[in-house]
Amino acid sequence: MNELWRLVILCLFVLMGLSACRGEESAVRTPEPPSDTSDTSEQANLESLLDNAFVVRAAARTPVPAPRTAPVQVGDGVDVDEQGRAILRFGDLITADITRDGELRIQQLSADEQSAIANFVLVAGAALFDFNPDEALQERILIVESEFENGQIAVVQATGTRFLVVREEEAPLEWVIGLEAAEDDLSITADGVTKPVPAGTARWVAPVDEPSPGIQADMRAVEEWLRKVRTGQPVREVGEVLWSFADVTSNLTSLETLPPPGESFIVEGVRLTLHEGGTYTLEDCNRDGNNDVVIQNGMVTFDFRSVLARVESLDVTILNRAEPHTGELVVFDPAYEEIARVFVQSDAGQVEVLSSRSPTPYHYASLSLKHGCFLGFSLTPPTPDGEPAPPRSAEQLEPFCETRVALRLRAAPRLDADVITTLPPSTSFEPLGRLANERWLFVVAEAQAKGWILGDPEYIACEGYELQALPTRQPPPTITPTITPSITPTPLPDLAILLDDFTETCNGYECQVTVYAWLFNTGETSLYEVEVQVRADPDAFLSTNIKELPPSPNGLFWEFVLPSTTGGCYDPDCTICLVIDPYDNIAEENEENNKICQTWQG
Structure with missing residues (x-):
């Protein structure tokens, strides 16, 4: 019996040793061929040209050190790191050169005497495809799908061509570039719209809307970008190679009339839209001879997608007419996700340039103002050394x-x-x-x-x-000056105030008076920050500024709520006085009707 137990224990040690050997061997070998090799039409080979290439199978990520090869099949994925490179080969029919932290999944691979069909999903990075089917085949299709985070799916379809698909690293943008393609050989579909991508043309697609207009690509620059990527060198985003940086400065002088809110208009290739709920008028706000858009509690949006250039900087020139922090500029990426928000810092009456810079391209922006003027905008390119340029005003203003x-x-x-x-x-x-x-x-x-x-x-x-x-100056001695004629015989306004009625409410010893009055401005222009003082017995006092008093020959009805006081107004009589422009800051035709007092007998 003891001999039997010794034999069992010896067998267990042998089995454990063999298992350990197999574990050490599996840590360094390449992935095993698929278990079912009966259908070779669905098999391909992965060739690792640089380290940091992997086969992804059943959630396992197995390295393929350079210069080894590994078999792959439908359902597998190919993954390379930032400096890695691998080529997926499906006979002589398809090669896919995967670089720049790329990940490609194999959805379908089949070829016979009548058809050649391949379907891939590009998750990230860059992939250079070379599709060489026999033109005599009845069906030849290569499809590359991509899905954005919001569910938008882009589909690249080729019938025999060489092309490049690249997902940008810092922006939700995918590029398709036709390297060797006839008019009908290559297309991109998104949001239900299909557009061709012939040789020498690039299009981008984003999580929002259809593919972009065609961009004539600098193919020498694209090939140089590819050369650096293939050798693991750091490169710029491919969008910066394909797109020149936008360089536009525009005021709004071309606007003769404003479209209604909700209706877009184009200024220097940028689509602008005034939004519902605000008040918008045209006015030369800064006296430079150009029309500007006055915005009151409104918003204008910018759509840069029709600008055939890369927008990474935006300067918007405004003239503020409200207090600081009552306006803002917001910029958005291609997925309409917010990149940056810039608040108005200037005081009323000052011009300010709201500026934003980001390596992520802008596709949209919005300008909101409580009260101010939109003078223009600038899409400002970087400096020659690639650094962000300083803010650029849309108006070259003289002080x-x-x-x-x-x-x-x-x-x-x-x-x-x-x-x-x-x-x-x-x-x-x-x-x-x-x-x-x-x-x-x-x-x-x-x-x-x-x-x-x-x-x-x-x-x-x-x-x-x-x-x-400004330098400080000493006031002159009090002397009689030499009076010069007035500059322009412009009619002066005449401010007046009339007392209509009042009410008094008391709670115990605390009483509050509310005065109702009519304010008049018989001038031709609005007056800003007009001061009004109201007094009521025994010692209630209110000083307030009317922010804007437009021409009002028929009068404007106003309510003034005075602070509470101890004791009522009647003691025994009640006297109320109102004064408009009490310090004579505004020149008027008649100063005598700026004050009124009235007494009610108790």
Whole structure:
């Protein structure tokens, strides 16, 4: 019995040794041929030309060291790393040269006396196909499919040709390039649309929409790119080789009328669309003689797909008319995924260039503004050494300042100083200095009239000047100035205010007064940041700015809610006073009707 147990134990040791030997051998050998070799029409060979090539079978990834070969069959995959290279051969019918971190799966391989059919799926990287079927065959088809993350499928179909399929590494773009192909030999289909890819032509396809327009490829540059890829050298994205960088600068001077929201229009090859919900008008916002688009609570979108160049940078020039951070530029990749978001930083009345740079190409963008002017855009190419270029304005602007409302030019920086002349709205002037720690500017206006004006942003608009960097000036002594004639006999506006009614609500000792009034502007232009002060007994006070007061000869109805006070207005009578433009900042035809007081007896 003991002899029997010793024999069993010896056999177990022998079997374990043989198993270990087989394990060591399998770690270095190439994949075994498929178990079913009865149908050789579905078999091919993989030739590893550089290390880092693999056969993928049943979720197992087996290396194929160079310069070995390995059999593959339908259902297998071929995978190479960034510096790897492998060639898949199906007799003399098909070769597929796989590089640049490529992965190719075999869906179908069959050939007989009547047909040659092959179907592959390109998961990543680059694959150079050479399809050489006998023209006498009744059916000859090579298909290469690709699927994007959103489910969009691109299908390349060839009937006998040499072509290149490349998935970009940093962008959701796939390129198909015809190297040797007649008009009907090669096509690409996406989103239900099929387009031919003859020799010397490239098309891209993205997760959104149909294949691109045909691009005439620089075949020498493509062959050089292929040479570097085959030898494992680092290369640029193939899209940068096929596409030159976009170089476009455009203002909107070609616009004579604005299409309605939702209807696209083309500017320098870029498709623009104004979106529903906003207000849009044409206006020369920066006085350069060109039309600009005024946007109020709206958005304009950009579609760069019709630009036959690579867009990796975008500069949008705006003139802001609202507070900072009330507008933004957003850029999107070919899958309509957000790449970057840039917020408006400028104050009201300033021009700003919103700029974005990225190695991922832009296919779409959107500009949203609370209130401002869209002056133009620039698709800015990189510098000659390949670095991102600095922002480029769509408007070559000279520094300028102008009045937004009628302003009095005074002999000294004081409201009681003598008036030299009145500067009508839109009067150009040059700032020469400023009063230290104050808002007064010393300027020279048209006809060389010099004096002081209030430099608040609601009264003036300046571009290209750093007002805080202006030299400080001392106010002149109080003397009687020499009065010069007014520059232009422009009719002045007349502001007026009328008290309509009021209500008072009390909660215990706390009372709040709401005043209803009519505001009038009999001028021809809108006035910005008009101050109104309201007082009510016993000590309620409100000072507020009307952001914009358009011409209103019939009056605008306004509601003013005063802060709560202790005790009611009637003590025993109730007096309410309203003043418009209390500091006389706006030049008017008549200053006498800017204040009104009314008393109600208790």
